[in-house]
Amino acid sequence: MDAPRLGIGIISAGKVGVVLGAALAASGHRITGVHAVSETSRERADALLPGVQILDPAEILRRSELVIFAVPDDVLGELVQGLAAGGHFVTGQLVAHTAGRYGIGILEPAIAAGAFGLAIHPAMTFTGMSMDLHRLTDCVFAVTADEIMLPVAQALVVEMRGEPVVIAEQDRVSYHAALAHAANHLNTITAQSADMLRRIGVEDPSATLRALMSASLDNALRSGALALTGPVARGDVGTVQAHLTSMAKDQQDTQDSYRSLSRATAMRAAALGRISQATLQELLQVLE
Incomplete structure (x- = not known):
């Protein structure tokens, strides 16, 4: 039986986020929305995620079963904290980030609100263009999650045609x-x-x-x-x-x-x- 398809939101439309969103869309998931502020990020989203609505983070969280935070490392913690303070995370929601240096500890405000945290980092440089989709094949992804959610993180990577490698929380840096x-x-x-x-x-x-x-x-x-x-x-x-x-x-x-x-x-x-x-x-x- 096919795996359940998820409604996935992307925050934000940087080079990594749009490519992972496109890869997950290609595997059958539905992209519920993408956050894009600059004209460059909007153009990037339009190119790789055509037809996907540009939404603010709170609305993306409201619509999505899985939200991927693909933002710079130094803004991730503050962004998650702010959204948690606003009550925007949903119990049972999957919340992932793509920052290499962090495990799931950075997602603690979301986890405390009832979400499940995943850390999924592709060991690759990105251009933000369609050529990156081919490069994801057999690309190693560092995955970190608790024992229950680790198979979910690994499955998402496999769906993007990547190779999951488990990295312990304390070893991410x-x-x-x-x-x-x-x-x-x-x-x-x-x-x-x-x-x-x-x-x-x-x-x-x-x-x-x-x-x-x-x-x-x-x-x-x-x-x-x-x-x-x-x-x-x-x-x-x-x-x-x-x-x-x-x-x-x-x-x-x-x-x-x-x-x-x-x-x-x-x-x-x-x-x-x-x-x-x-x-x-x-x-x-x-x-x-």
Whole structure:
């Protein structure tokens, strides 16, 4: 027998909210309304959720069996608290959020009003366009809920063609930090490397970096520590010193990143037995 279809409200029409709403609509659920303030968010809602009414949060809560809060982390708590104070949550209602750093504790005002809390975070970056729907396939979602509601959270993820991974309430911040370190800092490193290439006259740094970075990321995800390569992993102190000398012409933040990450790489290489303790100390001295 088919699973019951839900009336789902989306607060708000950011890049994440409209995509998840569209994915759930595609699986047969009914989108009861979406909250959108700016012209950009209204256009986004119209593109991915055509025909869905633009409503205020209180009305969305009144009409919906499941409400998804897809808002910035720093406004989520205040928004939930305000709606709870206004008596807008309904007993038995499902209330989910998409914030990576929070579990269901942030939803306590809604839970106290009789709602059931779910934390569902897709481990993906979003454009807010239809291409994101295809990217959801096999995308990992971090799910957090109590024992009774956990199967519901997992089922919603599966309906969006994602892969649910359970994260304990107390581990949400560590989970989010890991993702931010991987995704956001990769962007910074890429930009710094591109700046270095532009400085020496490379017209299209992205073309130069693409194959190398794609292969490196793929190898690291497939093979873990075994994929570690490069002059630091080989203990090539002379090359590292030459790099640092040449980087004197680059921005200070680029030099700082290179030194910090090279130190971390050196210590990992030593722990793996790839370089000796003596070579490790030589590298660390050069990288001071």
